Amino acid sequence: MNDSMSGDxxxxxxxxxxxxxxxxxxxxxxxxxxxxxxxxxxxxxAMGVDVPPQEPAEGECWVIGSQPVGEWAGREGAVAGWTLAGWRFLPARPGMTVWRIEDGLTARYEAGAWRIGEVRASRIVIDGASMLAAPQPAIPGVTGGSTIDLQAREAVEAVLETLRVHGLIQR
Known part of the structure; x- marks a missing residue:
């Protein structure tokens, strides 16, 4: 079922x-x-499932895949939930979010597709302190100089690489 019984x-x-x-x-x-x-x-x-499960438990839900068959035919990308009265379907809409039981990741429907495990933010705040922000401009690596301090260069390069790996500065 899923369609309004009254039409409105x-x-x-x-x-x-x-x-x-x-x-x-x-x-x-x-x-x-x-x-x-x-x-x-x-x-x-689970997500991306095309074949309805044989014996779903009441309250279990799935995100339907791109080539559904059987009772799920024509419901691509929708959330399918099993109730005592049968399947209920919610078409995916921009911003809809589900939690995946299998791995604890969230999935959000955006631009016509489900995006799994992506976090969108302008910054991340933990206990009131800003921890991450948008990537900053690249910092040039250590090169040349009249005095060479190998340990200092290695330490600075390690810090720069860590910042690059975390996407805080560009390569």
Missing amino acids: ATARLRLPLLHAGQAQKELDHNEALAMLDVAVQPAVV
């Missing part, structure tokens, strides 16, 4: 809306609750 649905998650005088409102209400159970803080068993 919310803009983002396509949850069914209730109408004044509607008979059996509990059907739309229960459908919306089942879809919210999949949508709110989703944890997925």
Whole structure:
């Protein structure tokens, strides 16, 4: 299921809306609750799966792959959640985020694809202290000079290489 039973649905998650005088409102209400159970803080068993599992447990979710078959056909990239009443599907939308149970990474839907384990930030703050920021300009390596201090050069080069490896300065 997943499509609104009444035809009218919310803009983002396509949850069914209730109408004044509607008979059996509990059907739309229960459908919306089942879809919210999949949508709110989703944890997925796996991503990129094309074949629905044979015996899913209630509450388990997957991110559907690019070539789905069976009950998942036509639902590429969507989050599929198993409920007592069957599958519920949430189409991927920009900014949607899921947590992957298998490795604890998050995946975010962006620019038409799921991006796994990427962190987007302008800076990282830990305990109130700015730890990382955007990469800075390259720092030239140590070269020549009238006095050569090999240990100092090796230490400076090690610091520079560490900064490069962490993407804090350009190569």
